[in-house]
Amino acid sequence: MITLYGDVTKTRANRCSWMLKEIGIDYVNEPLAFRPGAExxxxxxxxxxxxxxxxxxxxxxxxxxxxxxxLYLAKRYGGALGPQSPEEEALMMQWSFWVxxxxxxxxxxxxxxxxxxxxxxxxxxxxAIAMKRLSRPFSALEQHLQDxxxxxxxxxxxxxxxxxxxxxxxxxAEIDVSTFTAMKRWLExxxxxxxxxxxxxxxxxxxxxxxxxxxxxxxx
Amino acid sequence: MITLYGDVTKTRANRCSWMLKEIGIDYVNEPLAFRPGAExxxxxxxxxxxxxxxxxxxxxxxxxxxxxxxLYLAKRYGGALGPQSPEEEALMMQWSFWVxxxxxxxxxxxxxxxxxxxxxxxxxxxxAIAMKRLSRPFSALEQHLQDxxxxxxxxxxxxxxxxxxxxxxxxxAEIDVSTFTAMKRWLExxxxxxxxxxxxxxxxxxxxxxxxxxxxxxxx
Numbered sequence: 001m002i003t004l005y006g007d008v009t010k011t012r013a014n015r016c017s018w019m020l021k022e023i024g025i026d027y028v029n030e031p032l033a034f035r036p037g038a039e040x041x042x043x044x045x046x047x048x049x050x051x052x053x054x055x056x057x058x059x060x061x062x063x064x065x066x067x068x069x070x071l072y073l074a075k076r077y078g079g080a081l082g083p084q085s086p087e088e089e090a091l092m093m094q095w096s097f098w099v100x101x102x103x104x105x106x107x108x109x110x111x112x113x114x115x116x117x118x119x120x121x122x123x124x125x126x127x128a129i130a131m132k133r134l135s136r137p138f139s140a141l142e143q144h145l146q147d148x149x150x151x152x153x154x155x156x157x158x159x160x161x162x163x164x165x166x167x168x169x170x171x172x173a174e175i176d177v178s179t180f181t182a183m184k185r186w187l188e189x190x191x192x193x194x195x196x197x198x199x200x201x202x203x204x205x206x207x208x209x210x211x212x213x214x215x216x217x218x219x220x
Numbered sequence: 221m222i223t224l225y226g227d228v229t230k231t232r233a234n235r236c237s238w239m240l241k242e243i244g245i246d247y248v249n250e251p252l253a254f255r256p257g258a259e260x261x262x263x264x265x266x267x268x269x270x271x272x273x274x275x276x277x278x279x280x281x282x283x284x285x286x287x288x289x290x291l292y293l294a295k296r297y298g299g300a301l302g303p304q305s306p307e308e309e310a311l312m313m314q315w316s317f318w319v320x321x322x323x324x325x326x327x328x329x330x331x332x333x334x335x336x337x338x339x340x341x342x343x344x345x346x347x348a349i350a351m352k353r354l355s356r357p358f359s360a361l362e363q364h365l366q367d368x369x370x371x372x373x374x375x376x377x378x379x380x381x382x383x384x385x386x387x388x389x390x391x392x393a394e395i396d397v398s399t400f401t402a403m404k405r406w407l408e409x410x411x412x413x414x415x416x417x418x419x420x421x422x423x424x425x426x427x428x429x430x431x432x433x434x435x436x437x438x439x440x
Contacts, residue, residue: 049359049360049363049364050318050322050356050357050360051356060307061307061310063310063311063314064314064318065313065314065317065318065321067313067317068310068313068314068316068317069310069314071310071313072306072309072310072313075306075309076306086292086295086296087280087281089292089295090281090283090288090289090291090292091283093285093287093288093291093292093313094283094284094285094288094289096288096317097285097287097288097316097317097320098270098284098285100317100320100321101285101320101324102270104321105325105440106440109440129437129440130440133440136270136271137270139269140269140270143269144269211433212433213431213432213433213436216433216436216437216440217349217436219440220325220326220329220349220350220353220436220439220440
């Protein structure tokens with residue numbers, strides 16, 4: 001029995017529900033979400049001392065970190081979504097770390113300014129810094145996708161799912177990536193998949209920080 | 221033939237040289253390092269369009285992202301350093317993503333203020349914000365290590381190596397973690413390993429940013 005802890009409209013559990021739906025495996029969702037500073041149930045902290053969603057339980061295995069959960073699920077249950085060789089496995093890990101370390105925080109900052117912060121306030125300088133940070137990884141992915149339909153070649157895999165699941169904020173926050181034509185086409189193809197339903201919208205907003213310093217400090 | 225691109229005193233190639241030395245495998249090191257804004261050789265950009273070190277070449281496979289490289293090496297060549305079951309493999313990935321997403325940036329910010337920025341300037345408020353951010357993951361690891369010698373149990377694995385290789389800035393920057401006794405003992409045990417020689421010091425400094433905002437913006 002697989003249980004996915006985390007509200008798929010408010011937490012990164014949406015990344016794992018996408019994978020579970022691609023695989024077509026039965027699972028139970030416990031739609032937990034915690035407001036910043038909220039007390040967390042002891043039973044949940046016993047599963048994951050970090051107190052964060054998503055957390056996955058698969059028999060005796062308890063696992064957290066959304067991208068690690070997806071790599072595990074794809075390999076164990078995902079057939080062609082998972083690696084077919086040690087080289088493919090290495091590349092799926094590489095791209096998953098790449099999106100987490102090169103893309104996620106500046107993209108989330110951009111999405112926050114464009115969409116998640118309430119009340120809305122102009123933050124052009126902060127936006128410019130974040131978009132400049134994103135230009136290198138976006139260019140690298142654009143180049144990689146010049147002669148490939150998907151990240152590993154000609155089939156959709158866990159690498160595409162993990163990278164696109166982080167990049168889902170691009171359409172949600174209407175971030176302009178029109179100059180990255182191959183990346184944009186690839187991202188639309190991924191996010192249009194029926195199993196990607198939970199990453200097609202978000203259902204939370206974040207209080208706008210008081211200063212430019214506080215905006216950046218949120219994402220360190 | 222394995223080639224590791226990246227200066228082990230100035231780039232995260234030190235994480236991968238640690239793994240290669242643990243395994244005891246032959247490899248060639250190309251000690252590349254680039255100053256911010258420096259032009260990068262076209263031959264290197266052809267290997268890794270992100271232009272970042274470390275990059276590993278193993279036969280036809282070109283791989284980047286230090287923690288993914290280490291997971292690949294441990295599994296393929298590392299014997300007991302690598303996973304012995306799907307569950308162990310999942311946990312090695314989990315802890316590697318955990319340290320990259322929960323620990324790396326606030327720890328690097330702390331290490332920069334304490335050690336890497338030149339000239340030195342007091343930044344107590346920034347330090348307090350970063351240390352507060354670290355208290356949750358440090359507490360989680362402390363709790364996890366209460367009844368285990370190593371992250372996966374009773375042997376040193378790629379999970380320990382990847383987490384400790386990110387945390388190597390704690391002793392280098394003399395960051396006080398004395399209240400996390402199990403974590404401190406574990407980290408010292410890991411970093412004292414002979415193969416860890418390249419993570420025992422760093423040979424670079426970073427110009428101090430002009431404002432508090434710019435300090436945080438560096439690490440987004």
